[in-house]
Amino acid sequence: MDELVRLQSVAASPDGLTATAARLETLLKARGFKTSLMAAQGAPPVVFGSYNSPGAKRTVVFYAHYDGQPVTSEQWNSDPFVPVMRDGAKDVDWKNAKPPFDPEWHFFGRAAADDKNSITAFLAGFDALKAIGHKPSINIKVFWEGEEGRSSPHLAEITRSHKDELCADLWLIGDAPVHQSRAPTLYFGARGNLGLEATVYGLRRALHDGHYGNWVPNPAVMAAELIAQLRDSEGRILIPGFGDDVRPLTAEEKAAIARLPSMENDLRHEFGIGRSEGNEELTASTMRPALNIKGLRSGQVGAEAAGAIPVDAIMAMGFRLVPGQTPQGVRAKVETFLKSKGWTVVTDAPDTAARLVHPRIIRLAWRDAYPALRSDMTSPAARGVIAAANAAAGKPVTILPMMGASVHLYLFDDIMKVPVIGLPISNHDNSQHAANENLRLRNLWDAVEVYAGMMSRLNW
Numbered sequence: 001m002d003e004l005v006r007l008q009s010v011a012a013s014p015d016g017l018t019a020t021a022a023r024l025e026t027l028l029k030a031r032g033f034k035t036s037l038m039a040a041q042g043a044p045p046v047v048f049g050s051y052n053s054p055g056a057k058r059t060v061v062f063y064a065h066y067d068g069q070p071v072t073s074e075q076w077n078s079d080p081f082v083p084v085m086r087d088g089a090k091d092v093d094w095k096n097a098k099p100p101f102d103p104e105w106h107f108f109g110r111a112a113a114d115d116k117n118s119i120t121a122f123l124a125g126f127d128a129l130k131a132i133g134h135k136p137s138i139n140i141k142v143f144w145e146g147e148e149g150r151s152s153p154h155l156a157e158i159t160r161s162h163k164d165e166l167c168a169d170l171w172l173i174g175d176a177p178v179h180q181s182r183a184p185t186l187y188f189g190a191r192g193n194l195g196l197e198a199t200v201y202g203l204r205r206a207l208h209d210g211h212y213g214n215w216v217p218n219p220a221v222m223a224a225e226l227i228a229q230l231r232d233s234e235g236r237i238l239i240p241g242f243g244d245d246v247r248p249l250t251a252e253e254k255a256a257i258a259r260l261p262s263m264e265n266d267l268r269h270e271f272g273i274g275r276s277e278g279n280e281e282l283t284a285s286t287m288r289p290a291l292n293i294k295g296l297r298s299g300q301v302g303a304e305a306a307g308a309i310p311v312d313a314i315m316a317m318g319f320r321l322v323p324g325q326t327p328q329g330v331r332a333k334v335e336t337f338l339k340s341k342g343w344t345v346v347t348d349a350p351d352t353a354a355r356l357v358h359p360r361i362i363r364l365a366w367r368d369a370y371p372a373l374r375s376d377m378t379s380p381a382a383r384g385v386i387a388a389a390n391a392a393a394g395k396p397v398t399i400l401p402m403m404g405a406s407v408h409l410y411l412f413d414d415i416m417k418v419p420v421i422g423l424p425i426s427n428h429d430n431s432q433h434a435a436n437e438n439l440r441l442r443n444l445w446d447a448v449e450v451y452a453g454m455m456s457r458l459n460w
């Protein structure tokens with residue numbers, strides 16, 4: 001883990017990505033894997049490896065990504081690529097410390113929790129089995145990609161063009177945090193994603209708000225009004241028919257959610273929030289589609305706030321989709337709704353002629369579109385995974401029918417037509433995608449056990 005974090009595998013450092021892929025290939029080769037690098041034009045390679053276990057009847061692909069999110073070094077308490085172990089706020093000289101280590105220590109470094117921990121746990125689990133002379137119960141394939149942080153633009157292309165080599169009975173996705181209770185967790189799906197940047201146009205140039213304030217339309221107010229029409233403060237999306245296509249939860253999925261320990265009070269304290277939206281527990285709320293306002297910009301604030309009517313308002317929004325919904329369907333519903341409210345929907349900035357005839361103009365830029373997936377929790381493969389995870393953890397693991405966040409699970413389901421199940425590792429408070437990303441040591445140890453359990457006990 002220490003060595004992997006030092007390799008600067010971020011999009012800004014193509015050499016670091018290449019060096020990491022080469023190192024991972026070497027690590028797999030040293031363990032007897034047949035390896036190759038799966039390339040696509042302009043993409044860091046996918047590190048592929050396969051290991052056949054004589055007598056095994058099932059083949060499982062272990063997915064992880066070796067790239068990390070971009071870094072803003074000045075926001076970090078230490079160099080993101082020089083790992084540090086900490087006990088609370090105190091640095092620990094772990095390389096010279098006597099075992100046993102404290103499971104509550106946290107290991108800091110970029111990609112320590114997202115997602116080099118999955119690769120580390122896989123390798124450590126494989127080595128542990130070998131050390132005790134256990135033969136894997138499955139044929140193993142690994143698929144470690146290098147551009148997840150950029151939304152995997154070449155993932156479909158690479159997966160499709162290597163379909164034969166990637167043939168398997170199951171994909172296990174080693175990414176994402178475990179449940180907030182810190183218990184080992186499996187997830188059976190992930191919400192889809194649909195990004196939208198919407199620009200509301202006002203006047204052509206900013207004007208004095210005293211001379212014109214009640215007469216010239218204010219785009220910030222128009223945007224605020226629109227947001228309140230799209231979504232209420234309890235998280236309900238108000239677009240008519242928005243939820244019509246949503247596939248309901250099965251009895252098993254509802255039962256799994258009902259079994260989750262209640263974390264809501266702890267989380268309200270941890271996050272410093274005096275209320276939560278809706279009248280549901282956290283996981284139940286993430287089974288619904290969501291509309292998040294990621295950012296709003298109009299005019300200026302603070303010392304720069306002029307007495308003027310701003311010229312436009314820009315809203316960065318994100319939809320989380322659930323099974324049954326498609327990005328195209330959601331997009332059509334949003335655009336129909338906007339038109340019903342008197343908006344003229346455009347894709348380019350309007351000229352004066354357009355502004356004069358259309359009183360409410362909104363420019364939409366859609367992005368990051370992909371659907372959700374919820375795998376069948378009762379399939380033979382799913383039952384096998386749950387049994388292996390329970391046995392490895394020595395207790396029933398936490399089961400999430402679907403993760404609130406979005407990962408490209410649908411793609412493997414769509415192309416490979418096999419069950420796709422998530423095997424998360426990180427602590428929920430890992431600061432992934434931010435400064436001071438960290439992995440709680442206990443989470444890594446749990447993960448080594450679960451990975452070794454998958455490789456040695458999985459069978460169906």
Ligand SMILES: [Zn+2]
Nearest residue numbers: 114115175176
């Ligand atoms: Zn990740």
